[in-house]
Amino acid sequence: MHITLTVNGERHELVAHPAETLLEALRSRLELTGTKRGCNHGVCGACTVLLDGKLARSCLALAVDVGDREVTTVEAFSELSDVQRALIDSGAIQCGFCTPGFVMALTELFKRNPKPDREAIRAALAGNLCRCSGYVKIVEAAERLAHDR
């Protein structure tokens, strides 16, 4: 099927198989490989993107069903965002595979709530798994960012 995807403000015309996920279309057709394929069934959060500003699992959205919703991926930040810098400054990255998903989840959180407390941070990150189990530093990074704002 011929579809149009708006990703990070740019319109792309592409052909996608009806069963193809947004994740596959981003990675394979648009070569936006910042969004990671982890479990591919909605559990791990590595493929988290924003759809019209709301968090979404790109592995659970079909590319053909995205329609006119705007997709935002980690590539939207051509320069490091505050969230990315906070993660780096706190050493909140180990293997880095889960990081794009955490960046998107924290980006959405800070847009909605500029001063989240620990509870709000933990709730916002509940759907993102870090197999290095580096959660403490990720939460600390978010707390530091909230404090500095």
Add this chain to the structure above:
Amino acid sequence: VEYVAPTNLEAAYRALEAEDARCLAGGQSLVAMMNLGLVSPARLVSLRCIASLRGVEAQRDGSLRIGAMATHAELAQLKHSSPSARLLAHAARVVAYPAVRAWGTIGGSVAHADPAADYPVVLVAAGATIEIGSARGTRRVPAQDFFRGLFDTALGKGEIVTAIHLPPGAPDVPCKYEKLSLVAGDFAILSVAAIGAEVTIGGYAPRPLRMDEIPKTQAMADQRASAEYRRRVLPELVKRCTSH
């Protein structure tokens, strides 16, 4: 596989007549199952563009009509004083994770009928009715009769869950939902919903049960817990749920 996105229900009913056609709502269960190779529908009928499936409307009799495409995130914000609506809002807040709540829908969850999901038990407890549409017209089925078993509902071929109706009720009737899961956001090992003294149990059997059905029912055993575990923790969960 073929994909269509009709803009009204009549067109959706026609599209569903095809062999092995399936509705696509929020995709949070169906796309996961497709990715895992558990289902491969011949035609996907997206309900995303059908405006009449959206929105929550208070009815004149105090009941609520919830469009099937209402998301968990929308329902988590539901402001309505009836015990059934408060119970549903509570359950919507603990469905999965933020990214799933933003796009997953109540109609999709209800039609999927996972016994470990939050809505089946809560809708039975709430005395909700499920509105079902098809080319033949609309019918309403009480939630108690709608959920038949493991991924099994009263839905027939060509039918779509179009809305959920919550009955009116006094604002001072206490209600509570207790969910036991391994980690926050996971499916329930067991869940208990109570309105007043009426208790309904989810995750114990393939369909939600009333308290008096428990003694004559074999508890489920699955990857989440053994039957013995479920039997042993149920009384504690019921106690927590009924101590208002």
